[in-house]
Amino acid sequence: MNFKHKYMFLLPGLLVLLAILIFPIGFTVRLSLSSWDSFYPGLDFIGLENYVRLFTDDSRFWEAFGRLSLLSLTTVFLQYIIGFSLALLVWKEIRFQRLFRVLFLIPMMTTPVIMTVVWRTVFHESLGPVNDFFSLFGMQPLWLSSEILSKFTVILVEVWQWTPFMFLLLLAGLLSLPKEPYLAASIDGAGPIRTFVYVTFPLMAPISIGAIIIRLIEASKIMDTVYVLTSGGPGTSTETSSFYIFIKGLREFQFGYSAALSITYLIIMIISFTVIAKILVKLMVRGE
Amino acid sequence: MKITSSVSLLAIGAVLLAGTAQADKWSDQFPHIKNSGDIPGQCSYEAMSKKDYSGQKLTINTHAVPVMGEPTALHAEQFSALTGAEVKVIHTPAGDLYSKAMIPFQAGQTPYDIVFGFSNFLRDWKQYLQPIPAKYVNMKQMQDVTQGHIDVNSWGGEMIQFPIDGDRHYLKYRRDVIDNPEYQAKYKAETGNELRIPQTWKEYAEMAEFFNGWDWDNDGELEYGSAEVMKKDDLMYAAFFSRSVAYSKNPRVKGGFFFDLETMEPLINGPGFVAALTDWVEATKYVPPGGMNFGLGDEINSFGGGQTLFSYSWDDAFVAAMQDDSPIKNKVGAAPLPGSDRVWNRLSGAWEDTYNQAPYIVWGWTAAVAKESKNHDMAFDYLCFFANDANHQADIAIGRFGVNPFRKSDFLPEIYVKNQGWDPEIAQQYSETLLEMEEGSTNLVFPLRVPGVFQFNSAVATGTAKALAGQLSPQEALDEVAVEWKKIVKRIGADTVREAYAIGVALEDSE
Numbered sequence: 001m002n003f004k005h006k007y008m009f010l011l012p013g014l015l016v017l018l019a020i021l022i023f024p025i026g027f028t029v030r031l032s033l034s035s036w037d038s039f040y041p042g043l044d045f046i047g048l049e050n051y052v053r054l055f056t057d058d059s060r061f062w063e064a065f066g067r068l069s070l071l072s073l074t075t076v077f078l079q080y081i082i083g084f085s086l087a088l089l090v091w092k093e094i095r096f097q098r099l100f101r102v103l104f105l106i107p108m109m110t111t112p113v114i115m116t117v118v119w120r121t122v123f124h125e126s127l128g129p130v131n132d133f134f135s136l137f138g139m140q141p142l143w144l145s146s147e148i149l150s151k152f153t154v155i156l157v158e159v160w161q162w163t164p165f166m167f168l169l170l171l172a173g174l175l176s177l178p179k180e181p182y183l184a185a186s187i188d189g190a191g192p193i194r195t196f197v198y199v200t201f202p203l204m205a206p207i208s209i210g211a212i213i214i215r216l217i218e219a220s221k222i223m224d225t226v227y228v229l230t231s232g233g234p235g236t237s238t239e240t241s242s243f244y245i246f247i248k249g250l251r252e253f254q255f256g257y258s259a260a261l262s263i264t265y266l267i268i269m270i271i272s273f274t275v276i277a278k279i280l281v282k283l284m285v286r287g288e
Numbered sequence: 289m290k291i292t293s294s295v296s297l298l299a300i301g302a303v304l305l306a307g308t309a310q311a312d313k314w315s316d317q318f319p320h321i322k323n324s325g326d327i328p329g330q331c332s333y334e335a336m337s338k339k340d341y342s343g344q345k346l347t348i349n350t351h352a353v354p355v356m357g358e359p360t361a362l363h364a365e366q367f368s369a370l371t372g373a374e375v376k377v378i379h380t381p382a383g384d385l386y387s388k389a390m391i392p393f394q395a396g397q398t399p400y401d402i403v404f405g406f407s408n409f410l411r412d413w414k415q416y417l418q419p420i421p422a423k424y425v426n427m428k429q430m431q432d433v434t435q436g437h438i439d440v441n442s443w444g445g446e447m448i449q450f451p452i453d454g455d456r457h458y459l460k461y462r463r464d465v466i467d468n469p470e471y472q473a474k475y476k477a478e479t480g481n482e483l484r485i486p487q488t489w490k491e492y493a494e495m496a497e498f499f500n501g502w503d504w505d506n507d508g509e510l511e512y513g514s515a516e517v518m519k520k521d522d523l524m525y526a527a528f529f530s531r532s533v534a535y536s537k538n539p540r541v542k543g544g545f546f547f548d549l550e551t552m553e554p555l556i557n558g559p560g561f562v563a564a565l566t567d568w569v570e571a572t573k574y575v576p577p578g579g580m581n582f583g584l585g586d587e588i589n590s591f592g593g594g595q596t597l598f599s600y601s602w603d604d605a606f607v608a609a610m611q612d613d614s615p616i617k618n619k620v621g622a623a624p625l626p627g628s629d630r631v632w633n634r635l636s637g638a639w640e641d642t643y644n645q646a647p648y649i650v651w652g653w654t655a656a657v658a659k660e661s662k663n664h665d666m667a668f669d670y671l672c673f674f675a676n677d678a679n680h681q682a683d684i685a686i687g688r689f690g691v692n693p694f695r696k697s698d699f700l701p702e703i704y705v706k707n708q709g710w711d712p713e714i715a716q717q718y719s720e721t722l723l724e725m726e727e728g729s730t731n732l733v734f735p736l737r738v739p740g741v742f743q744f745n746s747a748v749a750t751g752t753a754k755a756l757a758g759q760l761s762p763q764e765a766l767d768e769v770a771v772e773w774k775k776i777v778k779r780i781g782a783d784t785v786r787e788a789y790a791i792g793v794a795l796e797d798s799e
Contacts, residue, residue, distance in 0.1 A: 038412045039739040039780050041394035057775075060750075125578020126512075126595070145580035147757060233520035234580055235757030236750065250387045251521070252743045253412075 032259035037252075050260035060236065061244055061261060065268070068240040071151065072219035075158040080212055082159065083166030084204075088196075091174045101171070108164035116228040119157045120144070123229075147237040150230050154238050157225050162218070166211055173207030174200070205284040213277055220269055241265050314678075318366055321678040323685075323707050330427045331672035333370060341666050342372035348670075349388060350404040352379045355604070355690035356453070356653050359683050360404060363674045370673075373666055383521075386742065389413065393658075401661040402670065407440045407449060408651035408735045411788045417656040418664055420447040424672055434726045436649055437694040439795050440734070448656060450671040454694020455652025456725050457530040459492075460591060460599045460606045461485060463621040463714070465504060466495075485623045487643075489534060489567050492598060492626045496574040499597045507594070507615075513574030514598040515590035515605070519583040520753035523601075525745045528752045529733070530600055530648045531568055534628035536560030537646035539731040541635055542797045546736050546744075547773075548634070549793050552782040554773040556748065557766035559639070560632035565755050565762035572756055580756055592616075592687075600625055602650070606718070607687035610710055618711040622718040624725060647725035651735040653690060681707065699723040734795050738788040740780050747772035 032050055034043045054061060090100045107115070122128050123143035131140050143153045181203065185195045223242040226232055232239035232247075245265065249258030314326035314333040326333040346367075350360035357379045364375040378400070380388050389403040393416040405413070424430060425447050430438075433451045441449040465471055466483060475483035475498060486492035496513025504511050517527040536545060536558065543549045546556065555561070572580055576595055579586075584601065591599035592608030594616040599605050609620045627645030632638075655674070657667040673679070683691035684698060685708045693699060699722055701715035710718075725732075736744055751769035754760045760768065777785050 035779075037740065037779075038390060038742065039784070125581070126576040126590075131577065140577045142578060142580075145578050145757075147759075230581065231519055231521045231583075233753050233757065235520070235754040235759040237757060237759070247521070247746060251383065252740075252746050253387060253390060254743065 028259045028262055031256055032263050034256040034259075036255040037257075046256070050257045051264070053257065054260055054264055060239075061241065063236065064239045064241045064244040065265075067151075067238070068220060068222070068242075071154060071158070071222060071238075071240060072216060075155050075162070075222075076212060076215045076219050078155070078159045079163045079166045079215055080208070082163045083211075084170050084208075086163070086167045087171040087174055088200075091171065104167050105164045107161050108168070110161075112161055113224045113228055115161060116157060116225050119153075119160075120229050123153055144230055145234050147234060150234060150238050154222075154225055154229060157229060158219065158222065161225075162215065165218075166215060169207065169211040169214070170204065173204050173211075177203050202285075209277065209280045209284060212280060213273060216273065216276065217269075317369075320362060320366070320682050324678050324681050327677035327681075329429050329677055330424075331429065331669065331676040333366075333676075333678065336367065336370040336669065336673050339371045339669060341669075343374075344663060344666055345374045345376065346401050346663055346666055346670060347376045347378070347399065348402040348404070349378045349380055349385070349400040350402075350655075351385060351653070351690075352381050354688040355382075356404060359674070359679075359686075359689045359691060363679060364670070366679075367670050367673050371666075371669070373670075375670070385409075386412075389416075396660075398658050398660040398662075400658060401663050401667045402655055402657055404653065404655045406651045407455075407654045408737050408741055410441075410443055410449060410654075411737045411739055411741065413656065414443050414448050416659055417448050418659045418661070420450060421664075421668060424450075424668055427672075429672070429676060432695040432697050434694060434696060436726045436732070440649065440651070441654055444791060449654040450656060450668075450675065451694055452655055452671065452675045453653035453690065454692050454698070455602055455650050456722065457526070457601050457625060457648045457650050458606075458721055458725060459486070459623045459625055460609070461621050461623065462505075462594075462597050462616070462619060464616075464619040465499065465597055466621070471504070485621070486598070486626045488628050489531060489564075489626045490629065493567060493570060493574070496571070496598055500574040504597075505594065509595075511594070512576040512579070512590075512596045514571060515579065515582060515587045515596040516568075516571060516575060516599065517582060517584050517587050517601055518568075518572070518575065518580045518756055519586070521746070521749050523584050524752060525748040526648075526650050526735075527601060528564065528568060528748060529735075530625055530650070532561050532564035533646035533648050533733045534626065534631070534644055535563045536632055537731055537733050537796075538631045538633050538640065538644070539646075540640075541633055542793075544789065544793050545733050545796065547777075547785075547789055549786060549790060552777055552786050552789075554770040554777075555634060556773060557763070557770040558632055558634055561766055562762050563628075563632075565752060565766060568752070569755055569758075569762060588687075591620075594619075602652070603692035604687055604690060607684075607692070610704075610708065610714070611687050612709065617709075618714060621714060622721045624721055644731075645729075646731040646733050647729045648733050649725070649735070651737075652692065652694075693722055699726075732796055734792045736789075737792055738785045740776055740785075743776045744773060747776070 030043060033045055033047060035046050036042060086104050090097050123130055125131055125140060125142055125144060130143065134141055141149055143149050181199045182195065185199050190198065221242050222240050223246060226238050226240055226243045230238045232243050245258050245261045248254045248261060312325040315322045318333065329335065348360060348364060351357045361377045364377050367373060368375045385405045386409055389400060389405065390412065392399050393413070437451050437454050438447065441447055441451050466485060472483040475481065479494065479498065481494065483495065486495055499511065500513035501510055503509060517523050544555065547554055576590055582590065587599060587601060588605045588608050590596055591605040592614060606620060606622055608614060609616050611617065624645060624647060627643055629643055630639045630641050631644035633640050655671055657664055661667055681703065683689050684693060699719045701712065701719045704710040704715040704718065705712050738744065747769050751765040755762050755765035
């Protein structure tokens with residue numbers, strides 16, 4: 001087989017890659033340099049005008065980005081803590097271990113949009129069961145229409161939905177850990193807390209970093225929960241970057257501008273995740 | 289628009305009621321029209337049964353079930369049975385109707401023969417739509433449509449969208465409370481004011497506050513003052529405009545409600561709009577818990593379920609309240625939107641201390657045929673069949689269908705008494721309120737129908753949502769909206785926006 005034949009075999013894969021990855025990104029970049037909207041459809045060329053508008057005249061995007069950072073970091077942190085705890089719980093031999101493992105995975109298997117509709121009903125402030133309960137104590141918390149509580153509700157729904165994913169990854173990591181370090185710790189007389197701090201946690205660090213980064217990538221795209229639960233409100237208090245891009249692109253039909261938002265967002269995300277991964281490695285693996 | 293004489297209206301009604309066939313072979317086959325049977329006309333069941341569209345396929349993009357989606361699917365099934373056509377109905381959430389049609393339109397594709405949407409999409413969609421052929425425009429069925437709704441579906445005198453629904457915002461209230469002598473006395477004793485149908489937004493607020501948070505209908509549940517669409521991006525801008533018209537639509541000032549037509553300067557941050565938003569922020573105190581997150585569905589369920597004293601927006605909440613399964617059937621009333629005891633005059637730059645009221649003919653459901661569709665005849669026949677007399681009479685009786693009155697004959701109270709079991713007094717009040725808004729007022733406001741309408745409305749939603757959430761004061765919020773509107777006008781081009789806006793202003797100023 002000569003050199004050219006090798007490329008012939010690679011060609012189908014390369015074409016698929018080109019069609020589903022390179023072309024959309026290239027087209028989005030081109031779109032971001034146009035003024036395509038509901039009134040002027042077409043790929044005209046306006047240079048960096050959309051990017052200039054974004055950096056000089058669109059504080060709402062940056063506010064949404066700040067909110068996104070808060071929501072995604074908080075949700076992933078909580079998911080990690082809870083997911084790790086649950087994984088530790090069913091790691092060892094306990095009664096109904098298999099049942100618990102399946103139960104903990106159920107939220108992840110449900111459809112996010114449908115579950116968010118259910119949550120919206122549960123937290124409905126005048127008709128929902130949660131406030132029915134709180135009204136027994138003379139309280140009616142504004143789960144969806146208070147600036148602070150609405151963020152909490154979004155976080156809660158996200159944590160409920162995606163903690164099982166973290167649980168699954170961490171449980172798989174725990175099950176693959178070698179037995180020897182635990183034997184050594186046991187011989188040295190280490191209790192469960194010391195064993196966790198000095199053996200389990202360090203051994204799980206690479207898996208933890210992977211799980212956290214995967215979840216951060218997903219959490220940074222949070223859209224359906226916000227869309228269904230609060231529409232970004234009250235005011236703009238739960239509006240995230242992806243929801244804002246959705247509004248500009250598919251509600252207001254500013255395709256060119258929303259493409260510029262998407263490209264900027266993508267670049268920021270790539271840089272952010274690279275930095276976060278380095279920090280996590282430093283903290284969790286090297287212990288610096 | 290001239291006032292239609294009661295005589296001609298009665299004559300139309302008499303003809304319609306007289307012509308109403310009772311159970312016939314068509315109602316046996318299609319129980320949906322069991323109350324009226326088929327009604328003769330160009331697109332009646334009988335007429336459609338003579339068409340043969342076998343082997344042809346019609347694709348329709350419509351709203352999700354039930355509002356408009358359910359009647360679309362039902363009439364598609366009937367149309368298919370009558371003509372042999374294969375009709376595919378695709379259901380889309382309201383927020384995506386615009387883009388789902390617009391994306392293929394712009395890309396030169398025609399996945400849908402018929403697109404359902406809102407009448408204010410018209411300016412952006414019109415170049416992709418086939419104007420309604422003269423044979424439909426001139427048919428008897430269309431002559432029954434009110435002039436206001438002919439205007440809403442037309443652009444520059446040419447009808448482009450097919451009238452299938454009529455919409456306006458009006459006040460809904462609990463008659464069993466407002467007309468209750470005991471509550472009238474209690475209200476008078478405690479506030480010194482008369483308990484009556486609110487004439488102004490100030491009265492609306494006072495009454496809503498008084499009846500907020502206690503069990504005034506003795507059903508064991510707390511009731512509240514008002515249910516309103518306040519959820520961001522969920523049609524809230526339309527609710528805001530309903531509250532704004534009384535303060536900002538001055539009948540003595542021509543040349544634009546949203547913009548000054550001459551300069552294209554936004555008027556949205558003027559004192560009239562600010563006064564309305566200030567009222568609206570206050571309203572957050574007398575809506576049910578979580579009312580600030582109420583979308584249209586919540587508003588319908590809240591008022592329709594007997595939770596609030598007042599509501600205002602589309603017909604749906606009223607129709608839901610008047611359905612047989614409603615706990616408050618025949619306990620509700622309809623009235624024009626409240627007015628104000630002052631109105632802003634932007635020319636003199638001062639408030640005029642005089643009573644003002646303005647009906648808001650808000651946009652509603654409509655449907656149109658894609659210009660590039662290969663099935664124009666079949667598509668127009670479907671729409672004509674959708675809105676034929678028998679289907680229309682049956683559709684407006686079902687609240688969840690979202691089909692509301694838009695024909696002169698719809699304003700006959702007898703229809704609601706006979707077909708839907710409404711109290712005659714309520715039916716009379718409902719019909720008079722709607723007809724008065726359509727044909728009696730000379731101070732109408734039409735919805736904004738300009739290029740990029742979604743950008744303008746989205747800016748209003750964001751600004752007003754910030755004010756409701758307390759993030760900004762009403763003036764700050766509307767100043768922010770005005771700045772955004774100026775940017776949109778600049779991007780699209782002042783002349784382009786002006787040209788489109790002038791058509792709506794001409795309708796308002798010709799009153």
